[in-house]
Amino acid sequence: MEHLIPQLSIFVLACFVGYYVVWSVTPALHTPLMAVTNAISSVIIVGALVAASAATGGSEISRWLGLGAVVLASVNIFGGFAVTQRMLGMYKKKEKKVAAGK
Amino acid sequence: MEHALTATPAWVSLAYLIAGVLFILALRGLSSPETSQQGNRYGMIGMVIAVATTLIVHGVGLPLILAAVAIGGGVGYVIAQRIQMTAMPQLVAGFHSLVGLAAVLVGVAAFLNPVAFGIADLIHVAVHFPGVQIDPTPVGTIAIIHPASRVEMGLGVAIGAITFSGSVIAFLKLNGNMGGAPILLPARHVINLGTLVAILALIAYFTTDQSAWVFFTILVLSFAIGFLLIIPIGGADMPVVVSMLNSYSGWAAAAMGFTLQNTAMIITGALVGSSGAILSYIMCTAMNRSFISVIAGGFGGDAAGPAGASGPAKAYKRGSAEDAAFVMKNAESVIIVPGYGMAVSQAQHALREMGDLLKKEGVNVKYAIHPVAGRMPGHMNVLLAEANVPYDEVFELEDINGEFAQADVAFVIGANDVTNPLAKTDKTSPIYGMPVLDVERAKTVLFVKRSMGGAGYAGVDNPVFYMDNTMMLLADAKKMVETINKDLG
Numbered sequence: 001m002e003h004l005i006p007q008l009s010i011f012v013l014a015c016f017v018g019y020y021v022v023w024s025v026t027p028a029l030h031t032p033l034m035a036v037t038n039a040i041s042s043v044i045i046v047g048a049l050v051a052a053s054a055a056t057g058g059s060e061i062s063r064w065l066g067l068g069a070v071v072l073a074s075v076n077i078f079g080g081f082a083v084t085q086r087m088l089g090m091y092k093k094k095e096k097k098v099a100a101g102k
Numbered sequence: 103m104e105h106a107l108t109a110t111p112a113w114v115s116l117a118y119l120i121a122g123v124l125f126i127l128a129l130r131g132l133s134s135p136e137t138s139q140q141g142n143r144y145g146m147i148g149m150v151i152a153v154a155t156t157l158i159v160h161g162v163g164l165p166l167i168l169a170a171v172a173i174g175g176g177v178g179y180v181i182a183q184r185i186q187m188t189a190m191p192q193l194v195a196g197f198h199s200l201v202g203l204a205a206v207l208v209g210v211a212a213f214l215n216p217v218a219f220g221i222a223d224l225i226h227v228a229v230h231f232p233g234v235q236i237d238p239t240p241v242g243t244i245a246i247i248h249p250a251s252r253v254e255m256g257l258g259v260a261i262g263a264i265t266f267s268g269s270v271i272a273f274l275k276l277n278g279n280m281g282g283a284p285i286l287l288p289a290r291h292v293i294n295l296g297t298l299v300a301i302l303a304l305i306a307y308f309t310t311d312q313s314a315w316v317f318f319t320i321l322v323l324s325f326a327i328g329f330l331l332i333i334p335i336g337g338a339d340m341p342v343v344v345s346m347l348n349s350y351s352g353w354a355a356a357a358m359g360f361t362l363q364n365t366a367m368i369i370t371g372a373l374v375g376s377s378g379a380i381l382s383y384i385m386c387t388a389m390n391r392s393f394i395s396v397i398a399g400g401f402g403g404d405a406a407g408p409a410g411a412s413g414p415a416k417a418y419k420r421g422s423a424e425d426a427a428f429v430m431k432n433a434e435s436v437i438i439v440p441g442y443g444m445a446v447s448q449a450q451h452a453l454r455e456m457g458d459l460l461k462k463e464g465v466n467v468k469y470a471i472h473p474v475a476g477r478m479p480g481h482m483n484v485l486l487a488e489a490n491v492p493y494d495e496v497f498e499l500e501d502i503n504g505e506f507a508q509a510d511v512a513f514v515i516g517a518n519d520v521t522n523p524l525a526k527t528d529k530t531s532p533i534y535g536m537p538v539l540d541v542e543r544a545k546t547v548l549f550v551k552r553s554m555g556g557a558g559y560a561g562v563d564n565p566v567f568y569m570d571n572t573m574m575l576l577a578d579a580k581k582m583v584e585t586i587n588k589d590l591g
Binding site: 003004007010011012014015017018019021022023024025026027028029030031032033034035036037038039040041042043044045046047048049050051052053059061062063065066067068069070071072073074075076077078079080081082083084085086087088089090091092093094 | 121122125126128129130132133134135138139141142145146148149152153156157160166167170171172173174175176177178179181182183185187190193194197198200201203204205207208210211212214215218219250344345348351352354355356358359360361362363364365366367368369370371372373374375376377378380381384471473478479480481483484487488490492493494495496498
C-alpha cells in the first residue's frame with residue numbers, strides 16, 4: 001500500500017502531461033501519433049522480461065509466458081517505431097523540392 | 103512475514119523515469135512535422151533505456167531473450183517496411199491486439215509467479231492451505247499476493263484482454279476479412295453491461311480470494327466483452343474504435359506498471375491512454391456523436407448497404423473526364439476533398455499528379471481534410487504525404503472551410519457524408535450537427551463517385567449531387583483521375 005500513493009501521483013500527473021502534449025499534436029500527424037503510442041506502450045516488455053527471467057525460480061509456465069510476451073512486444077516496438085519513422089519521412093514541405101518518392 | 107521485494111537501487115528508478123520523460127518528448131515532437139522525426143528517436147532511446155535497465159537488474163538469461171527479441175523485432179520491422187499506407191488502420195489495430203495480448207501474458211505470468219514480481223509476501227505455514235495453488239509454493243510456505251496488486255493485476259489483464267479481442271475484431275473488419283456492417287445481437291446492451299459488472303465484481307472479490315478460478319474467469323469474461331463490444335460497431339465508426347483501443351492499450355500498460363511498480367510503464371500508460379481518449383473525443387466531435395452512442399454501436403454499415411437513395415430518381419448532371427479537365431484547367435483555385443474512397447482505390451498518387459499538372463497551368467491547388475475522412479485519425483494526411491503532397495498544401499476543416507466560397511472548383515473524391523449540407527439544415531437527418539466541408543459553396547463541384555447508387559455510410563442522400571453547379575464523375579476514383587490527367591497533359 002505504501003507504494004501506491006507515489007505511483008498514483010505519477011500516474012495522475014502523467015495523465016495531465018499527456019492531455020496537454022496530445023492536444024498540441026497537429027491533426028496531420030494523428031496517424032503517426034497512434035503508431036508511436038502503440039510502440040511506446042510496448043514498454044510492457046519490461047514486465048515480460050521480468051517474467052521471462054524469473055530469477056527467483058518458480059514456474060516454468062510463467063517463464064514461457066514471459067518469453068511469449070517478449071516476442072509480441074518486440075513486434076510492436078520494432079514495427080511501431082519503424083512504421084512511424086517511415087511515415088514521418090514522407091511529410092515534406094513545399095519549398096524543399098525533394099525528388100524522393102518511388 | 104518476509105518481504106519478497108528487495109529494494110530497487112536508485113539508479114534503476116532514475117533510468118525508468120528518464121525513459122518515461124523521453125516518451126513524453128516523443129509525443130511532444132509530433133506537434134510539427136519538422137520536429138517529429140527527432141521525437142521518434144527520443145522514443146526509441148527511451149525504449150532502449152527501459153529494456154537495458156531491466157535486463158541488467160534482473161540478470162536475464164540473455165540468449166533466449168535475444169532470440170525472442172530478434173524473432174519479434176524482425177517480424178515487426180519487415181511488416182513496417184512492407185505495409186501499404188492505405189492499410190495503416192488495420193496495421194495499427196493489429197499492433198494494438200499484440201500489446202493487449204502481451205499485457206495478458208505478463209499478467210498471467212505475474213499471477214503464477216508473484217514472488218518474482220515482488221508483489222507477494224511469503225508466509226510460512228505449518229499446514230497447506232487448500233485452494234491456493236501459487237508457484238512457487240515450497241512446502242510450508244505460500245505466496246500471498248498483496249490486495250492492491252490483485253486489483254492492479256485484475257484490471258491489467260481485463261483491459262489487456264479487452265484490447266486484444268476488440269482489436270482482433272477491428273483488424274478483421276478493417277482488413278475486409280469480416281463485413282463492415284454492424285452485427286447486432288438481441289439484448290446486447292444487457293449482455294454487455296452484465297458482463298462488465300461481473301468483471302468488476304470479480305476483481306473486487308479477487309482481493310479476498312486469490313484462487314485461480316477467479317483470476318481466469320476475469321480473463322475469459324474480458325476476452326468475451328472485447329469481442330462483444332466491437333462486433334456491433336460499423337465500418338465508418340472505426341476511427342473512434344481504433345482510437346479507443348489505442349487508449350485501452352495504454353491503460354493496460356499503466357495497470358501493469360502499477361503491478362510492477364515501474365515508473366516508465368505508468369507514465370507511458372497514462373500518455374497513451376490519454377492520447378487515445380483525446381483522439382476518440384476528436385473523432386466523436388467531428389461526427390457530432392456521443393462516445394456512448396458510438397460504443398453502443400449499430401450505426402453505419404459500408405457504403406454498399408441497402409440504405410441507398412429511396413424515392414424517385416432525381417436529376418443530376420453527369421460529366422466526363424474531359425469536361426472535368428477543362429473546368430479545372432480554366433479555374434483559378436481548386437480545392438481537393440479526399441475521402442475513404444480515395445484510399446480504397448489507391449488514387450493518391452494519381453491525385454498528386456493531377457495537382458502538379460494543374461499547378462503547371464497556374465491553378466492554385468489545396469487539399470481539405472475532414473477529421474473523420476478515412477478509417478483512422480489522420481489517415482488522409484498520411485496517404486497524401488506518401489504521394490509527396492507537401493503538407494503545407496493540406497488543410498484541416500476549420501482552416502479551409504471559409505475558402506470554398508471563393509474557390510472555383512471543389513474536387514470531391516471518395517468522400518460523401520463529410521460534404522453533406524443536410525448536416526447543417528436538416529434536423530431529422532442522422533448526421534445533423536456534424537461539421538461538414540462547405541463544398542456546395544464553390545462555383546463548380548466535381549464529385550467523383552463510383553455510381554449513383556449507395557449513399558454514404560450514414561445512408562443519407564447528398565443534395566450536392568443534384569445541384570446545378572455539380573458535375574458527377576461516375577467511375578473508379580483512380581481511373582477517373584488518371585483519365586483527367588491524360589486530358590490535362
